[in-house]
Amino acid sequence: MINRERIVNEFLKYVQIDSPTKQEGNFAKFISEELKNIGLEVYIDDAGEKVGSDTGNVIAKLKGVKDAAPILFSCHMDTVSPGVGIKPIIKDDVIYSDGTTILGGDNKAGISAVVEALKVIKENNIEHGPIEVAFSIFEEGGLFGAKNFDYSKLESKMGFVLDSGGDPGQIVVKGPAQDKINAKFIGRPAHAGVAPEEGISAIQVAAAAITKMNLLRIDEETTANIGVIQGGQVTNIVCPEVEIKAEARSLSNEKLDKQTAHMVECLKEAAEEFGAKVEIETERMYGAFVIDEDAEIVHIVQKACENIGLKAFTSSSGGGSDTNILNGNSITAVNLGIGEKKPHTLEEHLKIEDLVNTARLVLEIIKTVA
Incomplete structure (x- = not known):
């Protein structure tokens, strides 16, 4: 027909x-x-x-x-x-x-x-x-x-x-359900050649946070990814701000809650370790x-x-x-x-x-x- x-x-x-x-x-x-x-x-x-x-x-x-x-x-x-x-x-x-x-x-x-x-x-x-x-x-x-x-x-x-x-x-x-996780690390600028020790590198903080995270394939139902990193403009300034855009997905809402909480905790721990600040936004895009x-x-x-x-x-x-x-x-x-x-x-x-x-x-x- x-x-x-x-x-x-x-x-x-x-x-x-x-x-x-x-x-x-x-x-x-x-x-x-x-x-x-x-x-x-x-x-x-x-x-x-x-x-x-x-x-x-x-x-x-x-x-x-x-x-x-x-x-x-x-x-x-x-x-x-x-x-x-x-x-x-x-x-x-x-x-x-x-x-x-x-x-x-x-x-x-x-x-x-x-x-x-x-x-x-x-x-x-x-x-x-x-x-x-x-x-x-x-x-x-x-x-x-x-x-x-x-x-x-x-x-x-x-x-x-x-x-x-x-x-x-x-x-x-x-x-799967999906969470979006956006974070901004706020460090402290300084001259990278004259007094780098006076600065807090937001790039270094972000790198430490990401290194701590379990990412990509977590298990058969769960994935996580850092998709975007933005920050810095010139090499002679200790980078004061970095933004990260990430996501996590899972066929289990409970597993997604756990993965997102893990990623958020890594962000907070890294900021505390380096004396930086971090602003974090999470959103459940769909269940x-x-x-x-x-x-x-x-x-x-x-x-x-x-x-x-x-x-x-x-x-x-x-x-x-x-x-x-x-x-x-x-x-x-x-x-x-x-x-x-x-x-x-x-x-x-x-x-x-x-x-x-x-x-x-x-x-x-x-x-x-x-």
Whole structure:
């Protein structure tokens, strides 16, 4: 039933509508009209005003023709840089950019699959329950769109996010929590050649703190990283200030608490050791989610995959997605593989077969739930 030619053409059209993070407005207007033309009721919330985007999240609803629980399909509209002026090309049934930008399959492949499935439902009068769609802004860099969804507009207690790089059939049932840890060491400047002993090197303090830390792979569920160090301008002054930006992630909220506390303690101990000051900010960006592999939502995807000849498999993710936020807002959600390969790079690509199979899976999930 999925129209291969149409979904490919629509995907090519979607990625050529620029929608970098916080500038999703043009695409939001376009996709809103697409959804209205299919017959959905469309609402744009006020998330954009809260996070500095030129539009809010797109929330749409299709009334059910059968008495069934509503289900939600979620994708994000924004793309990473360089993502302006995308020129898609097709080679051997694989879609690439021209090599000067990302492709934007992350996440417009998911959007294309949802929209195509909805068109097929309407064209073929397929019976279905209530369907909700949520296309978020500002997912990249902090999941801020999903954090600011107007959840009063969503009735679904079950959600399917289409934003993982695995093959169609992948069901991500575990995702980590993440903490951001920012610190500023404040030492004391001095002439590095005349009186260095009068100074306190913020660089030296930062180095001591980092040396004390357990970093990178902590265990099978936990990671930590120092990503940015900034400080100093010239070599003849003992550096008075250094800023560090770090993160920690874990599939266990308890393990994350422990890792973050360890890193904070290392920062404080180093400052005390050298007589410096340190200002520390920590923020829980999102919580972890763990869905039981015997949960109803997992069985629904497995059954849908079986019905259309896809191999279903469960996995965990090391990155955050809107799935984390939905689960934190009482919507049981999994993240589904849609075949987006090498996202966030100039080599990003998408097999047409995976695009079609993702749409087939969305359609079959709708039929299975109904």
